[in-house]
Amino acid sequence: MNYLKTLNVTNASKNFGDRTLFKDVSFTINENDRIGLLGLNGVGKTTLLDGIVNNEDLNSIDIEKPKTYKITYLKQQPELDEKLSVTDAVFAGENEQFKLIRKYERALNKFNQNSTDQKIQKEFFDLQEKMNAADAWQMESDVKAILNKLGIVELDKTIEELSGGQQRRVALAQTLISDADLLILDEPTNHLDYQAIDWLEGYLNKFKGSVMFVTHDRYFLNKVANRIFELEHRNVTEYDGNYEKYLQQKAANEANMAAVQHHKTQMYKKELDWMRAGVKARGTKQQARIDRFNDLKDDLADKPQAQMEMSIDIAQQRLGNDVFKIDDAKLHFDDKDIIDDFNYLVSKGDRIGITGSNGSGKTTFLNVLAGKIPLDSGNLKVGQTVKIGYFTQYTEDMDPDKRVIRYLEGIGQNVESVDGGHMSASQLLDTFKFDHQMQGAFIRELSGGEKRRLYLLAILITQPNVLLLDEPTNNLDIETLTILEDYIADFKGTVMAVSHDRYFLDKIASKLLIFKGNGRIVESYDSYSGYLKEMAEQEQAKHQETKAKKSAESNENEPKATEKTKLTYAEEIEFKKLEPEIERLDDEISDLKQQLNNEGNDYTQLMDYQRQLDEANQKADHLMERWEYLGQFEE
Incomplete structure (x- = not known):
């Protein structure tokens, strides 16, 4: 670097x-x-x-x-060779260390399967020496640690065996390890x-x-x-600064811009009146005023005009107190217990965040509430006044060859607004930041995020009083999410949202339904961030307890004979090569120190020599620690 x-x-x-x-x-x-x-x-x-x-x-x-x-780039859709193992995919670059680690991992797998074959032994030990020489052990260790932190532990699996989310995490690991x-x-x-x-x-x-x-x-x-x-x-x-500082600066800029625009618009109107008056005597002063009018006109044309604020002003239908009543519900779906003897009451005004591990059945639960999947047993009673708006993870019934305005008109026209008026499909699209050019575009020409924004509008113009939201933050921009959150705050009905987005759930949910797996569902009145913090603390305490227990068992039960007493063959080879390598590094460090003391070097050269010296010292320290450790077992 x-x-x-x-x-x-x-x-x-x-x-x-x-x-x-x-x-x-x-x-x-x-x-x-x-x-x-x-x-x-x-x-x-x-x-x-x-x-x-x-x-x-x-x-x-x-x-x-x-x-x-x-530059290394993580795209939204990862581009990985599906036939490669996780390890090979992560180390798929042309970096020489990557190539060496790929070879070593394959040789290790062969050695584990057949350690008595002399040819396999030789290949494995040769590659161990090369790993030592290239100092590649640290990189391999770092990458495995990264994969573990990202929840990828089965490194021998091929990419095609992973879920889309797992593939995405492998691609992220591949990006992070790059130089x-x-x-x-x-x-x-x-x-x-x-x-x-x-x-x-x-x-x-x-x-x-x-x-x-x-x-x-x-x-x-x-x-x-x-x-x-x-x-x-x-x-x-x-x-400058983080998101919080951006919001402060943005608000100040918007207020300032609005004031400037208003002042210029007022000046423009006065000048326009003067121009239309048709002054006959056009002397030097009058010509200067004409020039100023034209400059002002051009300036206003070039500046971004204040746009209509994105808003959701759609009226809501009345909702009774009863929304969903679930009694003794059971559901087994996709070879999993999703719901097991579950009883729950959802009432008017509830704001329920639904969370839990992937595959635990959150989306399936929403599909049950929406009437798309029946229960195996038990009963679901839906209130008589309930009108559901279901914002699914995937945009449904969106013909790519339909124009945006025609798609929305097919769902609803002259929709009632909160003030008692009515809005056309075009007006609704305007408030959702679809200008007239975009309203005439084909749906296939929209970005993925624009399709989601259009789909959200299509759900809301049906005037639901119960909102079921499945991962609404995926592919929606922050401004749209903020507007949706504000809409939910004023919404008179009921909202149930599946999400892993901490900010969104903290802002909209007053209680949580947590899917623990195997049909177990737990209710919590904590915030989502508070719940996650509590779970992390419990996990940490559990880890420490297990670690202490294993350590105690090891001290009590492990026989002394199992302790390491001598070097393996590979370690003997490594130990013999360490001392000359340490001596070589000592010479290199000495030369670099002399270069740093050379007054003839410019600043860039000095910075480069300092970087090399830091790296050499770090490497020498690592090798010395290894040499001291192996030296304990040298006969």
């Missing part, structure tokens, strides 16, 4: 037909930047990330960076549980290079980002 590396982007532009996503965008990524990229779905966040990595994806872009500058100057991460927290997200926050904060990422996880954004880039009005606006 070289020091003081910077990447400059200028003139980045991208058009899709008549639609301009962004134009002449410029920014700088400095070393140690942690940049969160924000913006509405469809404004081009992923397109911009793609363009930084592959410049040909954009209409124009100029990038200035050092020749040795390395990159810049990590670009598109939704890195997708499919991660609380513990993994917490670990990733710490990892990225300690990462020596720079990070640029898109996320809808606002807690994650707040803890990791030290700069915010917002893509809006076809340009990038930069803010």
Whole structure:
């Protein structure tokens, strides 16, 4: 890793037909930047990330960076060879250490299966020596630790045997181990549980290079980002600090811009009146006033106009007190017990967050409530006034060849608003940030996030009084999520939401239903963050208890004869090579110290020599520790 590396982007532009996503965008990524990229779905966040990595994806872009500058990119959809094992996939790069580790892992598997074969023995021990020489053990250990933190423990499995979420985590591990100057991460927290997200926050904060990422996880954004880039009005606006500071600066900027726009608009109206008056005597002063009018007109045309705030002003239907009553419910689905002797009452006004491990049956439970899956036994009673709006994980009944306006008109027109008026499909689309050009577009032309926003609007215009939300934060931008959260706060009906998003559940849920697996469902009145913290503390206490118990059993029961008394064959070879390697490093360290004392070197050379010296000292310390350990058993 070289020091003081910077990447400059200028003139980045991208058009899709008549639609301009962004134009002449410029920014700088400095070393140690942690940049969160924000913006509405469809404004081009992923397109911009793609363009930084592959410049040909954009209409124009100029990038200035050092020749040795390395970028590693985690896409939303991982591109992994399905036939590779997890280990081979993670070490799939052309890095020489990666190649060596791949060979060693394959040789280790062969050796474990047939340790008496001399050819296999020789290959294994030869590769052990090469691992020693290349100092590759630490990297292999680090990668396995990363995979473990991300919940991937079966390293021999092939990629095609993993779920989509597991594949995503393998791709994240592959990205994190790379020797990159810049990590670009598109939704890195997708499919991660609380513990993994917490670990990733710490990892990225300690990462020596720079990070640029898109996320809808606002807690994650707040803890990791030290700069915010917002893509809006076809340009990038930069803010210093984390998400909390961005909100403060954004509010101040919006207020200031509104005041300036109002002042200029008032001036423009006065000048327009003067121009229309048709002043006959046009002297120098009058011509100056005409010029000022034209300048003001151009300035107002170039500035982004204040847009209608995205809002959900749709009226709600009346809801009685009874919503769902579940008695003695049982359900076995996909070879799993989802519900076992469950009794529960859902009432008007309830705000219930539904969480639990993947595969525990949360979505299946919502499908039961929505009448899509029947119970095996027991009873589900639905209140007479209940009208369900079910926002599923996947957009349903969305014909890609239909235009946006026609799709929404087919669901509802002249929808009643909260003030008693009525709104057309076009007006509703306007309030959800679909301009007239986008309203005429085909659904297939929308981004994934825009489709989700349209689907949410399609659910809400049916005027439900019970909302079932299945992972609503997936692929929705932060602004849309904020509007949805505000809507839920004022919603007179009942909300039940499946989510792993801490911020969203903390904000909307007053109680939790936690799916523990094997049909067990537990209710909690704690916040989601509070519940996760309690679970983490319990897990830590359990781990410490198990560790202490194992240690006590080991001290009591382990016979002295099982203690290590001599070196293995591979360790003997390693021990013989350590001393000359340590001597070589001592000579290298001595030379580097002399170079640092050479007054003829410039600053860049001194920084490079200091880096080499730090690395050599670290390596020498590691080898010395290993030499001292192995020396205990040398005969």
